[in-house]
Amino acid sequence: xxxxxxxxxxxxxxxxxxxxxxxxxxxxxxxxxxxxxxxxxxxxxxxxxxxxxxxxxxxxxxxxxxxxxxxxxxxxxxxxxxxxxxxxxxxxxxxxxxxxxxxxxxxxxxx
Amino acid sequence: xxxxxxxxxxxxxxxxxxxxxxxxxxxxxxxxxxxxxxxxxxxxxxxxxxxxxxxxxxxxxxxxxxxxxxxxxxxxxxxxxxxxxxxxxxxxxxxxxxxxxxxxxxxxxxxxxxxxxxxxxxxxxxxxxxxxxxxxxxxxxxxxxxxxxx
Numbered sequence: 001x002x003x004x005x006x007x008x009x010x011x012x013x014x015x016x017x018x019x020x021x022x023x024x025x026x027x028x029x030x031x032x033x034x035x036x037x038x039x040x041x042x043x044x045x046x047x048x049x050x051x052x053x054x055x056x057x058x059x060x061x062x063x064x065x066x067x068x069x070x071x072x073x074x075x076x077x078x079x080x081x082x083x084x085x086x087x088x089x090x091x092x093x094x095x096x097x098x099x100x101x102x103x104x105x106x107x108x109x110x111x
Numbered sequence: 112x113x114x115x116x117x118x119x120x121x122x123x124x125x126x127x128x129x130x131x132x133x134x135x136x137x138x139x140x141x142x143x144x145x146x147x148x149x150x151x152x153x154x155x156x157x158x159x160x161x162x163x164x165x166x167x168x169x170x171x172x173x174x175x176x177x178x179x180x181x182x183x184x185x186x187x188x189x190x191x192x193x194x195x196x197x198x199x200x201x202x203x204x205x206x207x208x209x210x211x212x213x214x215x216x217x218x219x220x221x222x223x224x225x226x227x228x229x230x231x232x233x234x235x236x237x238x239x240x241x242x243x244x245x246x247x248x249x250x251x252x253x254x255x256x257x258x259x260x261x
Binding site for chain 2: 002022023024039056057059060061063064066067084088091092094095097
């Protein structure tokens, strides 16, 4: 998994590309979120458009990231969910947990 | 009347990077049988979760231990058997990830996804050790998105 980020209006937009699967991306996602928090970034928008594969471990890391950021008083939201990731969040009812956006300016304005 | 049977078997060592090998076999087998891209993906994902569990929870990441996968396609009926060398577990003690108390847990969704994407899953445990998971799917009804089965 590769992560690249940029800031806009105090929101850190982190674009994730590749796999978020067991042993290949799940730990990296945890590190990306930890590093952002350590740098004082508490408004995180994860652009998921480049995520090619995600499994239950990757979903678990998303949940863990959400909890970590929320417990620190921050916010974590999702942008551009691929259809299959959207489906995985729906069947596990996690779609009710995450705020999901399809439009980046709208997502940034929501923080 | 004799039915055409396709059988594929692969044995891997317990490394996460081998999971995709087994997943790809599942997806190609389904696509060759006429299942669309979405349907093949969800079956492949069930296999991915099963193999990941076998490596992590069954064989506990011991690379000397093997995971064996057998795919048998008889007509439209696909049977997938994933076998590890672990100590087994109690399926009744697996928590429901849809329970509000479990919604924010970071683990425990793998078996739920398998049940969602496949028609039937069942485990058997050998007294000497080793868990065998059998998952079945009627490929004539496998096209489309996952939530039709949820």
